[in-house]
Amino acid sequence: MGNKRAHFGIARATCALGLVATLLTGCGSDGDSGGGVTKLTFAASTFGDPGRGPLLTKWLDEFNQSQTKVQVSAAAVPYPTFGQTVLTQMGSGKGPDLIRFDMPEFEAASDAGLVAPLDKVIDAGKYDLLKQPDQFMVHDGVRHGVIFEASNYAMFYNADLIPTPPTTYEQFTSTAKSLTKGDVFGLAFRQTEAEEAGVWQDIFNYVYGFGGAWSDGKNLTINSPENLKGLQAFKDLYDANVIPRGADAATFRRMFAEGKVGMELNNGGYVTATRGQNAKLNFNVAPIPFPVRKQGAILAPIVINEASEGKDEAGTFIKWALEPQNQVKLQEILGASSVATTTQRSAEALKATPFLPVFDGLTETSLPQIVLGFEAKTPDIRKVVVQNVVAALQGKADLKSALDRAQQQASELVR
Amino acid sequence: MTVVEQTGAPKTTTPGRPRRRPSPLGSKWTPYLFLAPAALFILVFQVVPLIQEVYLSFTRTRLLNPTRSEWVGLDNFNRIFGDPEFHRTLLITVVYVITCVVVAIGAGLAVALLLNKKFRGRGVARALVTVPWAAPGIAVALIATWMLNAQYGIVNRFLDAVGLGVPGGAILDSSRYALPAVLATTIWQLFPFTSVVLLSALQSVPQDLNEAATVDGAGRWATFRAVTWQVIKPTVGLLALLMTIWSLRRFELIWLMTKGGPVGATETLVIDLYSQAFDSKELGSAAAIGMVGVVISLIVIIGSRLVARAVEKGDVR
Known part of the structure; x- marks a missing residue:
């Protein structure tokens, strides 16, 4: 009998301890x-x-x-x-x-x-x-x-390296190529799957800058000829080795602040951050010199x-x-x-900041980086598009097949 | 003469001293009581989530609205098994696990055999070899990522210097080199554990058996196979099982180094699961992938038990 009582005593104590522990765990609230x-x-x-x-x-x-x-x-x-x-x-x-x-x-x-x-x-x-x-x-x-x-996207450039900013795509590529020597790269953009959201922001400018769009508002147009043209331009720059491949945004932005990257397409929000990294950097901003004046925001x-x-x-x-x-x-x-x-x-x-009006002047032609008509599905479409574009950069598929595949996969997602 | 028959031992009580209560530790319930916290922990944190996962795998559940789930039967399983990318994920998982197990145990055994020999500074060497295992996985992943960095990484500088540089230098962003780089980092972290465990097993090999084999004219390899291997075999089996399960579950190192990329080149089952749950926000599909992982783990465990039994019976040497 005493044995049983002792057993129940221990059981009660265990339960009580458990209850106290549970209550204490629940007490970790945010203290609204x-x-x-x-x-x-x-x-x-x-x-x-x-x-x-x-x-x-x-x-x-x-x-x-x-x-x-x-x-x-x-x-x-x-x-x-x-x-x-x-x-x-x-x-x-x-x-x-x-x-x-x-x-x-x-x-x-x-x-x-x-x-x-x-x-x-x-x-x-x-x-x-x-x-x-x-x-x-x-x-x-x-x-x-x-x-x-x-925050509108524009072209940031190192004014010491580039006295006159390029105004056409051809000038843009030739400037990027001529600047790339040793530890200095003419251009930088995000190109790794690990930075999916960032790659999406960067390719957005190439797609819209070459007259493309991810949708017509009702249907996806991921593999349209205009998109292919824009993304081919992106891939050509990647293949030309004018960017620090494998560098993430934090790294290549630090390189830009150190004068080791000549140009990057970035949004106005990054002006303060660039100065925060190197107050003495002599940089300027110009509209992105792509055929169509349309860019992300x-x-x-x-x-x-x-x-x-x-x-x-x-x-x-x-x-x-x-x-x-x-x-x-x-x-x-x-x-x-x-x-x-x-x-x-x-x-x-x-x-x-004398170039502030450059950003302000781009507001009417800037678009949010979403897929119009499929806004809520944008993160899913983004994942599919970025994966396929990175596959094309890696040489796993040619760009057209990659975009066709992205179109098919994304269409299934939004169906 | 009066004979007083004693029917039992007289109850002896010391006057003024209270009777001692029997110790509860002697109760038949005591083992259960001690097991209860562990059992409760497993029930709450393993069994209940597992049951939930089984249920989730048959539903379409979005991370953004987890309470609104829809029963879809085997749809999630049909979808993942019909997806060629999932086949690639399974293949990468198998390659990753087998390479980790074989190389980590092989390298661990080689190092253990070296450390089992007498040489100056053996104590220091034994201590140093445990460092990679003691380092936190996150620190290892971040250091490896920096070492492999395309711009500043020491590995690229070295490879360039010896004429073996990867074009562009981006090892972790190359679908060809990313998996070998992740494997090398994983094995670097794993092999100290296997070497320490195998070293302790080697120390239990009776020296007189080794000497007897040598006297009988057996060479080093024959001695190793006939004596050493027979003693350390159960330890190797246990290590293989542990390494397999750990490698199937390894997440942080792969995620921090490559996030499963590029183009799925390092995407193992757990990375795919995480990606489905938190990138695609599809909890149902993620749970189905998790179930595939559970089944693989069960097969590995049952398989290892069967092999162990066969070894005990002498069917397998």
Whole structure:
């Protein structure tokens, strides 16, 4: 009898310990509110950017100092894994309260109902929103985001190496070839499968710059003759060995900052980061010299997580961010990017960065890097296209067959 | 004379001292009690997820809406087995696993045989050889990636200097050289473990048997086969099983070095699983790939048990 009692005693103690352990595990919550202050997290890969990250954090601090009931803290998730990490969290009903997405992930999250509608949170009519980028924030009459950053793609070039920028594709290739010597490369772009999102951004400029498009709005046109022409130009440059093959964006951007890369196609958001790496670099910007003046644009919306328990407070932050003086500050931090509303560049900013009007002049011809008509499927189409283009670069298939295959695979995905 | 019949040992109690409770450790339930935490852990973190995975593999479930799943029967399996890229993934997995097991055990055995001999600095050598195994996998992958970097990597500089440079220098971005590079890094990290384990097995080989074989005129190879191999054989079998299972499951090193690329050249089952789950966001397909992995692991385990039994019976030498 005593034996049994002892056994039950041990069993009870074990259960109690287990229960305490379970409860303690469950107590690791995010502590959304404490002392009447709602604490929110804002996830953006830009918080980790050299140059811009610390300034953005200061901008957040200004918001926090202006509030007594809401505090927003920055969550820097590295760009290469940003979409995957945040979407996985959101799919499980968790994740940050506020998110700065890239367009493909924004579309996928909106389509899956993971993003809170903003119509009741902000009155869009009150703000002078930039029409071209803002149109992509609304789906079937429902607003899912507000532009945090809109950044057009242009050609960055080292002005010491290239006194006069190329204005035609032929000049572009010959400049790239003539500059490539020893440790210096004429050009750099992303070309490895490990940087799928980055490769997509880079080939986008070649496709649209040669008159192509990923779709006509109703059907995919991945293997169209124009796309083939644009991507053949991309492949020709790869084959010509004028780029540092195998180098990822972080590496070749550092090389550009060190004067070891002559040109790269990049977005306005990278002006501050380039200066952050080498303030003395003498670089300039010109429109991409491809046959058609059409290029990609990074549209980065800020959204509220549908699973957030502080949607109203997150709305407070977005409203604060849209105030004119905060938009101006944000634009100055983001460099050559635009923000949600129309803002004037200051004389100081124009003096410090004389090529700002080049970026601003490209807004009307810039497109978000999504597949129009198949927005929510963009990440899946991107994967298929990038895999096949990389296969062609690797010599595993000729480019036309690779694009035909991509067309077939992507069509099956969207069927 | 009065005889007092004693029917049993008198109960002796020490006055003023409380009766000791019997130790619960003697209970027949004690082993179960000690096993319970481990069993609970396995149940919660292995059995339940496995059951969930089996269920998921028969559904169409998206990562973005995991609660909305649709029963699709064998569709996921039909799709993955009908996909030539999955066949390539299976082939790469087999090549990766077999190469890892054979070379890691072979190299480990060679190093263990060397370290089993007496020479100056043997203690230091034994300590040094464990360093790659002790290094965290993530650090190993990042160091290897830097060493193989097309622009700054020491491997490219060396290969260029001896006239064996890879065109463009991008070893990890070449569908021809990426898998050998990943294999070389994996084996570099694995072989110290096999060498340490085999060294301890070698130390249990009776020296008098070796000496007797030598006296009988047996050469080195014959002595190794007849004496040493017979003693270390069970250890090699166990190592082969462990290496196979670990190699089937290895993720971080391959992912950090190549993410399964380029063009699927290093895509093993676990990389494909991860890619399906988190890139394509198709949890159903990912679970089906996971089930294929489970079946392969089971075949390996059952196969190794059968081989071990045959060896015990003497059917296999």
